Amino acid sequence: MPSDPTDSLRRRVLLAALATLAAPAPALAQGSRFPTRPVKILVPQPPGGAADRLGRMVGERLEAHWKQSVVLENKPGGGVVIGTQALARSPADGYTIGLLGSSLSINAVQRKDLPYEVKDLQPLARVGYYTVALVAASNFPANDIKGLIALAKSQPAKSISFGSNGIGTSAQVAGEMLNHMAGIELQHVPYNGAAKMYTDIIGGVLPIGFSVVSSAENFIKSGQMKVLGLTSARRSPLYPQWPTIAETVPDFEAVNWAGFCGPAGLPREITQRLGEDLLAVLNTPEMTKALAAMGIEHAPQGPAEFAAFIQSEMKRFALITQPLAAQK
Numbered sequence: 150m151p152s153d154p155t156d157s158l159r160r161r162v163l164l165a166a167l168a169t170l171a172a173p174a175p176a177l178a179q180g181s182r183f184p185t186r187p188v189k190i191l192v193p194q195p196p197g198g199a200a201d202r203l204g205r206m207v208g209e210r211l212e213a214h215w216k217q218s219v220v221l222e223n224k225p226g227g228g229v230v231i232g233t234q235a236l237a238r239s240p241a242d243g244y245t246i247g248l249l250g251s252s253l254s255i256n257a258v259q260r261k262d263l264p265y266e267v268k269d270l271q272p273l274a275r276v277g278y279y280t281v282a283l284v285a286a287s288n289f290p291a292n293d294i295k296g297l298i299a300l301a302k303s304q305p306a307k308s309i310s311f312g313s314n315g316i317g318t319s320a321q322v323a324g325e326m327l328n329h330m331a332g333i334e335l336q337h338v339p340y341n342g343a344a345k346m347y348t349d350i351i352g353g354v355l356p357i358g359f360s361v362v363s364s365a366e367n368f369i370k371s372g373q374m375k376v377l378g379l380t381s382a383r384r385s386p387l388y389p390q391w392p393t394i395a396e397t398v399p400d401f402e403a404v405n406w407a408g409f410c411g412p413a414g415l416p417r418e419i420t421q422r423l424g425e426d427l428l429a430v431l432n433t434p435e436m437t438k439a440l441a442a443m444g445i446e447h448a449p450q451g452p453a454e455f456a457a458f459i460q461s462e463m464k465r466f467a468l469i470t471q472p473l474a475a476q477k
């Protein structure tokens with residue numbers, strides 16, 4: 150029996166309509182407004198620290214830029230793994246971004262038990278570098294790195310402990326590098342954030358610790374803590390009065406970067422828009438000044454550059470941490 154041309158036409162129209170419904174709508178039409186609802190910034194660190202303050206500062210400026218609410222959510226724990234995992238599992242729609250740091254690169258190299266991979270994240274914009282120092286209680290016998298090394302060598306191994314803001318952080322790597330390169334054995338004590346570490350240093354429970362300078366600056370200015378050395382290769386333009394560890398231990402360098410990422414799978418248009426908007430607020434003179442006041446060296450990058458930088462950091466940390474692991 151010959152087919153009815155009308156039925157055939159109806160079927161083709163129906164199939165075309167279904168295909169249109171099934172096809173994903175364009176993520177962000179050119180010139181359309183984004184965001185149209187509140188955006189969340191995840192910070193895998195506890196409130197009160199340098200990352201928390203940076204996230205809030207950028208969030209306030211994004212609010213003004215977007216004319217839309219930006220909500221910051223702290224998700225500390227697991228050496229920043231809990232918050233990073235939450236970001237990786239967020240919907241890839243641009244409404245959840247996260248402020249990450251060097252721990253992303255370090256954990257990727259050091260740990261085999263991560264519930265995510267770096268490829269599960271989409272780099273958006275690098276902010277710059279925190280200035281990190283090895284700080285000590287004001288009554289600590291050594292006043293600089295040379296004195297610390299001499300003191301450590303005069304005592305049994307692991308008699309002196311150093312604190313960090315968690316396992317897998319650049320602070321832990323800095324301490325392990327100092328052990329290896331200076332031929333000493335300091336004992337690592339990880340903290341969930343820096344606030345308790347400062348309390349223990351001032352209270353005489355912990356002698357020394359690696360810290361973002363801006364979060365410890367009030368204690369340093371008040372004379373409760375002192376700086377033994379910075380972890381950067383060269384003296385910080387923000388704190389030129391303090392020597393680097395590298396001035397005593399040649400080639401020492403342990404940087405701590407900060408940047409924003411989203412979950413993998415973000416549409417290209419949204420990635421580009423978020424990157425552009427983040428750079429727009431980061432590149433203002435006001436923001437550069439505010440970052441300097443926080444002890445952060447301004448070094449912004451867009452999505453592609455930032456992604457390449459993270460990969461280069463993973464390679465660099467592999468060269469650093471693998472020999473250290475072999476020593477244990």
